[in-house]
Amino acid sequence: MSSKLEKLETDVEINVSPVKFHEYFTRRPHHISNVSPGKIQGxxxxxxxxxxxxxxxxxxxxxxxxxxxxxxxxxAIDDETNSITLKVIEGDLLEEYKSFKCIIQASPKGEGSTVHWTFEYEKLHNQVSDPQTLLQLVADLCKDIGDHLVTQA
Structure with a gap:
C-alpha cells in the first residue's frame, strides 16, 4: 500500500504583528510553556x-x-515571509504518521496578523485519522501566544 502526502491547514488571527509572532515562535519557543502551560510543558x-x-x-x-x-x-526559516518549517524526526506523531511536517507563516492582517498553519503528513495506514485535534491545539496555542505578546507591547 502506498501512502500519499496529505495536507491540513488553518488560519488563526491574532492582534500582534507577523514579525513579532515569527520572532517569538522561531527564536524563543522555550518561553511558550510559560504562556500556555496547559498545552506545552516544555x-x-x-x-x-x-x-x-x-x-x-x-x-x-x-x-x-x-x-x-x-x-x-x-x-527552513524565512524572515522575509515570517515562516518556519519544522519536520518531526522523533516522537509520538511518528507512531501514526510516516512523515510529519509543520509550516507556520505569519502574514499582516490589519493591525495584527494571520498565522497560517500547514501540516503535511503521510499516514502509516488508512485507520489513522487526520490530525484535526492537533491542528485545533496549535490554533489555540497561537491565540495564547498572540494574547501574551499583546500584553508585552
Missing part, C-alpha cells in the same frame, strides 16, 4: 541554536488527554 534545544536552520527542538506537550513528545528539525 521546549528544549537538543542541537544547534534557537532560531537556526538545522537545529533540533524537543517539545513536551499535552494533546488528546495525554502527555506527548516531539523532536523537530528546523528545516
Amino acid at each position: 521546549c528544549d534545544l537538543h542541537e544547534g541554536d534557537w532560531g537556526t536552520v538545522g537545529s533540533i527542538i524537543y517539545w513536551n506537550y499535552f494533546h488528546d488527554g495525554k502527555a506527548k513528545v516531539a523532536k523537530q528539525l528546523i528545516e
Whole structure:
C-alpha cells in the first residue's frame, strides 16, 4: 500500500504583528510553556541554536488527554515571509504518521496578523485519522501566544 502526502491547514488571527509572532515562535519557543502551560510543558534545544536552520527542538506537550513528545528539525526559516518549517524526526506523531511536517507563516492582517498553519503528513495506514485535534491545539496555542505578546507591547 502506498501512502500519499496529505495536507491540513488553518488560519488563526491574532492582534500582534507577523514579525513579532515569527520572532517569538522561531527564536524563543522555550518561553511558550510559560504562556500556555496547559498545552506545552516544555521546549528544549537538543542541537544547534534557537532560531537556526538545522537545529533540533524537543517539545513536551499535552494533546488528546495525554502527555506527548516531539523532536523537530528546523528545516527552513524565512524572515522575509515570517515562516518556519519544522519536520518531526522523533516522537509520538511518528507512531501514526510516516512523515510529519509543520509550516507556520505569519502574514499582516490589519493591525495584527494571520498565522497560517500547514501540516503535511503521510499516514502509516488508512485507520489513522487526520490530525484535526492537533491542528485545533496549535490554533489555540497561537491565540495564547498572540494574547501574551499583546500584553508585552
